[in-house]
Amino acid sequence: MDDLFAHKGTPRWTQTLAPGAVVLRGFAAESAPALMQMIDQLTRVAPFRQMTTPGGFVMSAAMSNCGSLGWVTDVQGYRYARHDPLTGLPWPAMPLLFAQLAQQAAYEAGFPDFVADACLMNRYAVGSRMSLHQDKNERDFSQPIVSVSLGLPAIFQFGGMQRSDAVQRIPLTQGDVLVWGGPSRLRFHGVQAIKAGTEDYRFNLTFRKAG
DNA sequence: TAGTAGCT
DNA sequence: CAGC
Numbered sequence: 001m002d003d004l005f006a007h008k009g010t011p012r013w014t015q016t017l018a019p020g021a022v023v024l025r026g027f028a029a030e031s032a033p034a035l036m037q038m039i040d041q042l043t044r045v046a047p048f049r050q051m052t053t054p055g056g057f058v059m060s061a062a063m064s065n066c067g068s069l070g071w072v073t074d075v076q077g078y079r080y081a082r083h084d085p086l087t088g089l090p091w092p093a094m095p096l097l098f099a100q101l102a103q104q105a106a107y108e109a110g111f112p113d114f115v116a117d118a119c120l121m122n123r124y125a126v127g128s129r130m131s132l133h134q135d136k137n138e139r140d141f142s143q144p145i146v147s148v149s150l151g152l153p154a155i156f157q158f159g160g161m162q163r164s165d166a167v168q169r170i171p172l173t174q175g176d177v178l179v180w181g182g183p184s185r186l187r188f189h190g191v192q193a194i195k196a197g198t199e200d201y202r203f204n205l206t207f208r209k210a211g
Numbered sequence: 212t213a214g215t216a217g218c219t
Numbered sequence: 220c221a222g223c
Contacts, residue, residue: 057214073213133213163212164223190213 014108017158017168020144020182022109028101028148029175036150038095039121039203042066045092046084048123054078060128061191067094069118069210071137078137080118080210094119101177102146102207109179111144116207124154124194124202132163132190135208143209144181150174152194152202159188 012026028035048062051073065071069080070091083090098119106114122130135145149172156178159167165188172178180187194202 051213053212053214055212055214057212059213061213063213071213078213130213131215135213 021180021184118210122204146207148205150203
């Protein structure tokens with residue numbers, strides 16, 4: 001059982017945004033270099049690509065997936081798929097480091113049963129953004145979302161249950177892990193346009209139990 | 212509305 | 220620039 005919690009990340013402090021929503025500051029800071037290297041490896045098999053929304057617009061963030069299910073969008077709609085539409089291959093397996101990090105972060109945030117089967121990898125170049133949306137293509141909303149920030153900093157928008165609700169603006173830097181679930185599971189959220197900095201990209205890992 | 216543009 |  002110990003090996004399930006082999007990830008040694010510890011939050012330097014936590015910040016509660018709402019019931020069921022917490023930022024674990026620096027939780028993944030130590031493993032950030034290893035996580036970035038894994039992203040590089042995984043995206044050699046399943047390359048980053050800019051997907052198209054059902055409305056026909058190209059998303060500014062490039063995406064890929066690992067795990068048994070991957071989030072995809074095209075003109076048909078949003079969904080989870082077992083195979084990469086770009087290559088026809090199954091998504092690469094989720095590295096143990098990823099799975100352990102996600103599970104331990106969820107545990108720290110009060111979700112002890114979380115086992116991710118999907119990891120969406122996002123790559124934001126300078127100027128890339130993600131508009132306000134809900135994560136609602138998953139089967140089981142009792143399981144939280146775990147979001148890991150790497151590379152360039154971002155301003156995360158954390159809203160309410162309706163698009164028109166006011167948003168909190170949360171600065172996220174490398175190693176921060178945001179977890180939201182329970183009553184906050186369906187809150188609208190997004191990412192403001194990434195500003196130029198020391199690095200070329202912001203990377204984000206979003207872990208979900210999709211199936 | 213997992214976009215964007217445009218106006219207040 | 221935030222908020223329609």
